[in-house]
Every structure is written in structure tokens, then in C-alpha cells.
Amino acid sequence: EVQLVESGGGLVQPGGSLRLSCEGSGFTFSSYWMSWVRQAPGKGLEWVAHINQDGRQKYYVDSVQGRFTISRDNAQNSLYLQMNSLRAEDTAVYFCASKWVDAPGTDYWGQGTLVIVSS
Amino acid sequence: DIQMTQSPSSLSASVGDRVTITCRASQGIRNDLGWYQQKPGKAPKRLIYAASTLQSGVPSRFSGSGSGTEFILTISSLQPEDFATYYCLQYNSHPYTFGQGTKLEIK
Numbered sequence: 274e275v276q277l278v279e280s281g282g283g284l285v286q287p288g289g290s291l292r293l294s295c296e297g298s299g300f301t302f303s304s305y306w307m308s309w310v311r312q313a314p315g316k317g318l319e320w321v322a323h324i325n326q327d328g329r330q331k332y333y334v335d336s337v338q339g340r341f342t343i344s345r346d347n348a349q350n351s352l353y354l355q356m357n358s359l360r361a362e363d364t365a366v367y368f369c370a371s372k373w374v375d376a377p378g379t380d381y382w383g384q385g386t387l388v389i390v391s392s
Numbered sequence: 393d394i395q396m397t398q399s400p401s402s403l404s405a406s407v408g409d410r411v412t413i414t415c416r417a418s419q420g421i422r423n424d425l426g427w428y429q430q431k432p433g434k435a436p437k438r439l440i441y442a443a444s445t446l447q448s449g450v451p452s453r454f455s456g457s458g459s460g461t462e463f464i465l466t467i468s469s470l471q472p473e474d475f476a477t478y479y480c481l482q483y484n485s486h487p488y489t490f491g492q493g494t495k496l497e498i499k
Contacts, residue, residue: 318436318479320488334487368435374483375441378448382435
């Protein structure tokens with residue numbers, strides 16, 4: 274069974290940092306691009322970042338560029354999102370995902386982890 | 393950035409109805425478009441990619457069409473489990489962008 278399990282969410286003050294993790298199992302993690310997608314409370318979906326199979330290609334939405342860093346450890350089947358200089362507008366559920374854009378076959382999503390940025 | 397304008401933002405329909413949802417891109421994106429379904433409290437689920445390719449396991453009542461700047465998701469005969477929010481996504485260029493979503497509700 275394929276699983277993506279996020280962790281690391283929580284309450285953080287504006288300007289603070291948080292590191293999200295996503296552990297994959299049941300599929301060949303190292304073969305696919307991995308992404309973070311977020312959803313603010315009551316709002317729509319927003320693509321945040323993604324990273325290619327060997328970690329050399331990374332792309333970010335403009336609003337997080339320079340503050341967030343995506344990385345992966347294929348030996349640990351894990352994806353990360355280091356979030357610095359957090360703002361209230363970063364408050365959202367963060368989903369990790371794989372094979373969810375243009376790869377054939379079933380898309381894989383985690384259950385999401387909630388990040389709340391508030392004083 | 394490419395803007396995706398999705399319409400309508402909400403839609404009331406009955407079981408058995410045929411419904412269409414439209415996404416317009418601010419510039420041409422070939423067929424680099426996907427459609428996603430999301431139910432409350434759950435992760436999204438991909439329905440269609442490459443504008444018209446049905447994800448395996450997705451019922452054939454879902455279909456997608458379009459190319460360039462205008463795209464349509466059609467549900468041919470609504471079932472109770474189809475009431476959800478639908479999003480389009482363009483992946484032609486970074487940053488990838490979603491439409492605002494269409495909430496499909498039971499009439």
C-alpha cells in the first residue's frame with residue numbers, strides 16, 4: 274500500500290521557522306518528482322514547490338522563494354520543506370504529493386499537516 | 393505567471409444532471425492541464441491530466457476537453473459521490489497555478 278505521511282506541522286510565531294517532513298512507502302520514492310501543495314483554511318489549492326528525482330532541480334511559487342527550501346533524502350524515502358521567516362499568510366494545510374501532475378497512473382497524496390502562523 | 397480563471401465558482405445540480413466546468417488560461421498552455429476533485433478534509437484526487445486523459449480508476453462519466461486557453465470538465469450524469477470541489481491546474485510553466493475552484497452542491 275502506498276503511503277505518504279507528513280509531519281512537523283504546528284503553531285509558530287510570525288518570523289519563526291518550521292520543518293515539514295513527508296515519508297513515503299509502498300512505491301519507488303526515488304523515481305518521481307515530489308511536491309508540496311498547500312491550502313489555507315477555507316481557500317483553494319496552491320502549488321508551493323517541487324523537486325526532481327536527484328534533488329538538483331527545484332521550483333517554488335514566488336511567495337515562498339527565498340524563505341522555503343525543498344529537499345529530499347532518497348535513502349530515507351523522505352521529502353522535506355524547511356520554512357523560514359514564516360508569515361500569517363503561510364497558515365495552511367500542507368500536502369506532499371507525487372505523480373500528481375502528468376505522470377501516468379495513480380497519484381499519491383499525504384493526509385496533510387497543518388501549519389498555523391500566529392502570535 | 394499564468395492565471396487560471398475557473399467558472400462557475402459554485403454550482404447547484406441534481407443527481408443525473410450533466411454539468412460542465414470551464415477553465416481559461418491567461419496564455420496558451422497547449423494541453424498541460426489537469427482536473428482535481430477534493431472532498432472536505434481530504435487530499436485532492438486527480439481525475440484528468442493532459443487535458444483529456446482520464447486517470448485510471450476514474451469513472452467514465454468524467455471527461456475533459458480543450459487545448460490552448462480554454463478547457464472543460466464534463467460530468468455526464470452526476471452521482472451522489474461527485475458532490476465536491478473541483479480544481480483545474482496548469483503545469484505548462486512555473487509556477488504551476490490552480491483555478492479558484494468550483495464547489496458542486498446538491499440541488
